[in-house]
Amino acid sequence: MTSLGMMITLVVLVAAIVYSKATVFPRPSADENNSNYWLKMGTEEIEAALLKPKLTNTAKNVILFMGDGMGITVNTVSRIYKGQKKNGYSGEEGHLVWEKFPNIALLKTYDLDMQVSDSASAGAAYLCGVKANYYTVGVNGHVKFNDCEASLIEENRLTSILQWAQEAKKDTGFITTTQVTHASVAAAYAKSANRKWQCDKKMKKFGQGAAACKDIARQLVEDVPGKHIKVVMGGGRQEMGSPKRDEIEDNCKRTDGRNLVRDWISQKEENGKSYAYVTTTRELHSVDTNNTEYILGLFDEIHLPYETDRDTSLDGCPHIKEMVEVAINRLKRSDNGFFLFVEGGMIDNALHITSPKRALEEVLAFEEAVELALTMVNTEETLVIVTADHSHVMTMNGYPPRGNDILGIVTESEDISDGLPFTTLTFANGHGFNYSFNGKEVVRPNLTGVDTTDKDYVPLAGMPTHYDYETHGGEDVAAFAVGPWAHLFHRVHEQTHVAYVMAYASCTGPYKDCHHHAERPFNEQVKKNPKSDSSSATGLFSGIIFIFIVAVQILFV
Template sequence: MLPLRLVTTVLFLVIGYSGATIYPRPSERDNDSDYWLKLGREEIEEALQRPKLTNVAKNVILFLGDGMGITVNTAGRIYKGQKQGQSGEEGYLVWDRFPNLGLLKTYNLDKQVSDSGATATAFLTGVKANYYTIGVNGHVKYEDCAASLKEENRVESIIEWAQEAEKDTGFVTTTKVTHATPAGSYAKTASRKWECDRKMVKYGPDAMKCKDIARQLVEDEPGKNIKVIMGGGRQEMGAPKRDNGDPSCRRIDGMNLVKDWIDHKTENDESYAYVTNTQELLAIDTSDTEYILGLFDDTHMPYETDRDTSSEGCPHIKEMVEVAIKRLSNSENGFFLLVEGGKIDKGLHLNSPKRAVEELVAFEEAVQQALKMVNMEETLVIVTADHSHVMSMNGYPPRGNDILGIVTESDDISDGLPYTTLTFANGHGFNYSWNGIEVVRPNLTGVDTTHKDYVSLAGMPTYYDSETHGGEDVAAFAIGPMAHLFHRVHEQSYVAHVMAYASCIGPYKDCPRQIENRPSAVYEIVKNQNKKHSKMGSSSSPAVWPSSIIVLLLTILSLRRARA
């Protein structure tokens, strides 16, 4: 008689695995030693050509994948390949092929695990800060308005340094334009929550002596001088379009900061465009428009899985980046651009891997678009993250197993139930119970774990949408002038110093280097890497292995093991 656990496994394979997908390897040649030896030689050749450009960077683009830790990067890489019908592990994200990288320590001054406000302060100003503060040094504690108003506690950002050097500046985000990462480029505040005045009232009259983040963007330097501003956040700016949206940060002072922004540009005879959808964005004449304000949602922009892709909907992050670079490239002195893929983080907080990796793939499309539009001999491009998350990639799934799917067999899993490759250490996906004998988790048989609304299992409960950040190091990938300065484990604040030194601005404005064009084959390798690596040895599109065959093979294997 077969053991109960084996019977359960066989029933699961026959009933629950009928919709399973195993993505094939692009080529079976990786079974051969010659393949790996050849691949190794190619990478050695690339490494020997690794550029060490000492040019002055005319332009700097910082791509910030919010929450895009190493695990998320790996999962996104595999997901991208599987969307192309391949197993995914063998592929690359475009920044994986950058010639230089380092690791960044993400802790805050007062926290082992960071938030996005203090991390933004670090990588945009070169100074580490306390949890939930923005644009101020360690003498300012969370919610200490008085300390944040002291000039000696306020720090300058890369956007301020760039503007002082008469460069044009801009930022693009899929979150609100007042959210932590973009705010780090222009705001000084004791609380990243103070995006509008409503968020400050409950802290009393002392807090109201400070200015909310939205007002700082429109009224103060450097915010009011930023040439390109794109993201969500009409509510914080006092110009919401919907009455049924989240009212958490509706202004109570009656200010319409969008109108104030427009009035200021009009009074100074400056050309501008205020846009709220894709059609309006793409219609901008970037050669004849000095300032662009794009607010595409009342709060955060929608997930890529939910975005209205019509002309009346929200633009893709790639489209925002394309328009931003077209506009900023008009500057004779160059530009600084911050691009945040902010909804990667939001998807992870939801315990929703599908939403997160879809955001990462969209973010990569924006990076690819930028690389096509700039001269990389004079443009430093950095791709990094502010922090990680507590998502893990675990178990022993077979090669090509759907990265969002389930693992059906593992000798290490004591309850014999299937599990997802991607799980979380904490989150509202916590779902365990006690049956009087043992702790029981959900049986994923028949559950579509690849759906955008699937909530992954978590090891520790949190409130809804409150999965936490992770505290491990994140990677910084770099290409362009002075990219070789990323070479080991660095403090996160080092990023701002590299950007300033590379472009000879801010604390490094007395810079002796000159612009020199020294082309390198590595740059073309990076630009063309998708062509090279998306077809790993096969000219035809591989077919997905039928799930019925997988069921049959695994069932036979299980029966043989039982008889043995």
């Protein structure tokens, strides 16, 4: 063997040894071994619950953060990943910022015609307060998939919290890391029998059956409430007929020759409104939010790049938190308040291609946006909700040791019959299906020497799917809330509950007259000092007594 060959062999062997040995992150505190550690933690959490105020003043502002596909498992795994990446600790003991919100509920995510929902029909639930059929946008259950005619019937067309806010003279906006015509955000402003009707090309194959309907991109620019949205940011230059790069794949190129960005600009100029159209991070940073009425940001041809792949230079695409900062700075100028919808849409896309690392990086970027928003608003007058539209079929399985790299492998387990290493994260279905039969038994790949932490690694899946089409999961998702009326999230709810809490808290839509309802308390003293009301005083007294008793117990244990 040549010296070069020996060197290559040595490198391969070293790599195999490195990657076959699971990385284990240390626990942050040895005190976990002591009983009093957990008693102290339990006492602090009970104290916080006893002292938790119920804000019953009207929410001037509402911000809805929606992590697309961010189900319970994704949330848990992201928490661990955050701890391991940012703190260098085991991660299980950590938290995401919304996990510290004082109120939480579970939401049922089924469709009217499916046990497992898609993003468009879920959007009808949490934005419009109505359960709908699979793959439809902004319409009720009388509209079936592809039924253009039924979607044009007025009583079948839904209004959303975004439109309710506009009718209450509030400013509105939305941000997404997908196309601005994509399913989730489209549910806020559009009505369509097919979520894929984002441009005219996708409608043409349905012939005269879809001819009477308008594509989603046109609805954003031409119709109410779309044309009145003050801040729109995301991807989708192609669907809007204003691409900057011709070589991009044909996702939904317009065939009508319309440049809807130019139409949007003309509309603002005709109405004497100031505006900014931006396509890069540099241009976004240059927006004068104090003197600009409308902002349209389209930062890529289709979706924005994954955070792991994003061009972070000023000529690239902005981070989601940068978009949130500009949006809030613009919207908070409104004397009547605002509604802002922020979607971390590429969490979902990363899970569809079964790329855990990309998905987790998207969650952490999404969390940075939530953290920033919380520093920019007052939660005594702003209701902030963090939720998901549906889950995915990624599982966290086996019995990995505490602190095991969440993207790594487990090398030894008595419960695994073939004795091969396995990843903690697998998928119930996906294109990572990879089993074979050796004549005696079904076998799976040996992961020894495989870098499962790489962003392009595809974990094993239980059932095969077409490429990049791992499916959604149907279990409940969580809703985390802080601010006025956040305590209305308190048990397992229908997903429609989100829309009605936002409306009730802000006195919009079906509750537009709730300021005057005798049964709705509005206490100015609560607004000024939410801990000064009688319930909080009672809670404080109870908390002091409880802490005293526990302290005595600890001293004499």
